[in-house]
Amino acid sequence: MSAAPLPPLPPVPGVPDDELEPAGPSMIELLEEEHRRLGRLCLRAATEPAASDVLVATLARHISTEEQYLYPTVASVLPEGPQLAERELAADTELLVALRRLHDATDEAALATVTEHVRAHARRTGTELFPALRERCTGPELVRLGNRVEIARSAAPTRPHPATPSTPPLNKVVDPALGVVDKVRDALSRRTTWEEDL
Template identity: 50%
Template structure:
């Protein structure tokens, strides 16, 4: 399989066929994130969760999904386009769905806990996340596994992790969603978001949540 990888360091040793880079497969990494995001959605939808905890979980969900979608658009969907026979329409469809999910995240960030708009946004996000995860698990990931080498998937996984560290933590539905511009714009926007997070003390990782608040 040929996938659009950034320049990579040379492999160690002469037998490249059996070389296995270190790290997690992109498919495994993104599947784990889908599970984590689903857990956050279920926690946020719990009406018994105190308002302050719902707010914290909501902030973490927004940041986690935003980073996740940014990395998928930089590496998963270009791989889908180049590797799968029907990759172009599949990638276009999923990027359009991502844009709708980002708009729902904007609605959530603008609402206050306890307001009907907050609950509506949580419901919309949960439905879209469920669809996103289901399509990936049943359609995209099995197809990539059947075509890609494990080494390719691990190298892509390493790039996904790097992209997520530099990604925005707030939804920006109007930023470019395809390479090369998203790989240029997203890190720049991410810097601005991280400065805002630091100034406001905003929590953006599950690990930031107090033990009693973590899903």
């Protein structure tokens, strides 16, 4: 087993943890699909105003889940992981500032900056982080992390909050609380936050 930051599983009598096969997609599969979705949304946002809101919400959720689960895993299991995680956190801070500009007033320059950040992030994770994690983590660990990502995504903020904590344990407390506030604001303003609703 790697040193992936996972909470212990509930005990199953007679079955060791390393023999359990959790169900669901892996963290990497989920994040790769989300990178593709974000790429599509960047293109749509250039011509569809409603897609800009969905891009902001999807990217805010994505950043939150990666900061809660991807980067701590990278830092824990890869030899150069702490430096890679710090690099990605710094890029996320820049992206959240650009995303705030896009959310506050949709403009072409802000969208171009967000789009470039999304593309660069997808390239880095696809060529550096994901292959290394596949080598260092077991399949069940990545699936367990995927389950956590799905839960975190459903509770994550839908608006950029650049000044909030970006590392556990604080972000695992603050982000869901902000997510509740954001979802209330979205409902009151009838803001679309999911690609399926466009």
